[in-house]
Amino acid sequence: MSRSQAAKADARTGAALDVERIRADFPVLSRRVHGQPLAYLDNAATSQKPQSVIATLDRYYSEYNANIHRGVHTLSEEATAAFEDARRRIAAFINAGDAKQIIFVRGTTEAINLVAQSWGRGRLRQGDEIVITGLEHHSNIVPWQMLCEQTGAKLRVMPITDAGEIDLDAGRKLIGPATRLVAVSHISNALGTINPVAEIVRLAKEHGALTLVDGAQAVPHLAVDVQALGCDFYAFSGHKLFGPTGIGVLYGRAALLEQMPPWQGGGDMIKVVSFERTVYNDLPYKFEAGTPHIAGGIGLGAAIDYVQQTGLDAIARHEQALLEYATAAALRIPGLRLIGTARHKASILSFVMDGIHPHDLGTILDHQGVAIRTGHHCAMPIMERFRIPATARASFAFYNTAAEVDRLMAGITAAQKVFT
Numbered sequence: 001m002s003r004s005q006a007a008k009a010d011a012r013t014g015a016a017l018d019v020e021r022i023r024a025d026f027p028v029l030s031r032r033v034h035g036q037p038l039a040y041l042d043n044a045a046t047s048q049k050p051q052s053v054i055a056t057l058d059r060y061y062s063e064y065n066a067n068i069h070r071g072v073h074t075l076s077e078e079a080t081a082a083f084e085d086a087r088r089r090i091a092a093f094i095n096a097g098d099a100k101q102i103i104f105v106r107g108t109t110e111a112i113n114l115v116a117q118s119w120g121r122g123r124l125r126q127g128d129e130i131v132i133t134g135l136e137h138h139s140n141i142v143p144w145q146m147l148c149e150q151t152g153a154k155l156r157v158m159p160i161t162d163a164g165e166i167d168l169d170a171g172r173k174l175i176g177p178a179t180r181l182v183a184v185s186h187i188s189n190a191l192g193t194i195n196p197v198a199e200i201v202r203l204a205k206e207h208g209a210l211t212l213v214d215g216a217q218a219v220p221h222l223a224v225d226v227q228a229l230g231c232d233f234y235a236f237s238g239h240k241l242f243g244p245t246g247i248g249v250l251y252g253r254a255a256l257l258e259q260m261p262p263w264q265g266g267g268d269m270i271k272v273v274s275f276e277r278t279v280y281n282d283l284p285y286k287f288e289a290g291t292p293h294i295a296g297g298i299g300l301g302a303a304i305d306y307v308q309q310t311g312l313d314a315i316a317r318h319e320q321a322l323l324e325y326a327t328a329a330a331l332r333i334p335g336l337r338l339i340g341t342a343r344h345k346a347s348i349l350s351f352v353m354d355g356i357h358p359h360d361l362g363t364i365l366d367h368q369g370v371a372i373r374t375g376h377h378c379a380m381p382i383m384e385r386f387r388i389p390a391t392a393r394a395s396f397a398f399y400n401t402a403a404e405v406d407r408l409m410a411g412i413t414a415a416q417k418v419f420t
């Protein structure tokens with residue numbers, strides 16, 4: 001795509017960002033796939049990394065690779081300072097009151113498992129209930145099922161409507177005196193629905209229940225303020241936020257984290273160890289046993305810097321314009337049915353086609369350099385709800401363009417000619 005073509009395409013979406021300049025910051029976006037320029041539309045699975053993040057990782061390994069917290073030598077002090085500075089920037093990014101409320105984990109999945117086991121296992125018993133929604137990723141379902149098996153608690157599920165929104169009227173009836181925790185995704189990865197999490201937190205609080213928000217899909221797209229939301233826990237992954245894989249964050253309310261026992265035992269999470277008794281470390285280290293992903297934490301700090309410099313408001317405007325443009329184009333294609341038509345959506349377009357399996361469509365698009373995801377998106381209950389085995393899903397980031405949407409739609413039309 002030429003610069004002028006891209007500019008024209010972006011003018012059509014009313015883009016507020018200099019997308020061509022931004023694209024130049026992401027080296028992988030200039031590669032070709034099957035001889036075609038890459039159109040990377042699988043950002044909900046993982047996002048691409050700007051050069052500043054790649055250079056940050058490179059600098060850590062080239063210049064000051066060392067283990068943290070324990071060393072007195074210069075490299076260890078530099079690595080510790082960079083890691084802890086990243087923690088402070090992450091805290092500010094989601095408006096956590098204190099950096100000690102930011103626990104580094106592997107990703108959203110590990111964050112939710114940590115809460116289920118550390119908070120839930122010793123506390124829940126028969127008669128207690130955990131409420132989730134019909135829109136959850138498997139990582140916000142299975143850890144709670146495991147906890148229910150371990151404690152005798154019961155899992156209850158807020159239903160979703162045909163548009164892919166949480167049915168709050170039905171949900172209200174599920175939250176009551178037996179509810180101990182409500183766990184809800186901020187944005188659905190399979191459908192793109194932006195959920196009314198502040199309202200759900202309020203409902204849970206009325207009944208004295210705690211709340212966990214799975215923010216894996218939210219932090220790359222909208223400004224998150226955990227204190228304004230009022231949630232007790234918030235989880236997200238670095239790799240969907242233009243940072244490295246293998247690093248993520250659990251935010252927790254400080255008083256709650258203080259009360260919770262450690263999840264894993266090992267180095268760094270202790271103050272004193274003897275064979276008779278171990279004294280655990282303070283927050284956040286109590287929950288960070290073993291050598292963490294040091295480069296990952298520092299790299300995530302750099303990714304957040306990049307997002308903040310770009311500006312989440314401008315990102316959201318550009319992505320909303322792309323979503324509207326793509327939705328209108330998709331609706332003009334006969335035989336295409338959108339799955340997920342919520343009023344408030346992030347830049348995710350899930351759909352099925354008459355006569356074409358999503359996997360076949362994905363393969364044909366790949367041959368044109370267009371990368372989308374096909375399958376159940378780790379949300380099998382949603383597929384069951386809509387009585388489909390899979391969807392094709394295009395998910396846009398701020399570096400995507402209307403010209404790429406045009407290529408997606410042209411690829412779908414070409415696939416229709418092959419199959420019908």
Ligand code: PMP
Nearest residue numbers: 107108109137139189216217237
């Ligand atoms: N929740 C949601 C909404 C997600 O989209 C994902 C990743 N697809 C996860 C949780 C799990 O994230 P991770 O695999 O990075 O732990």
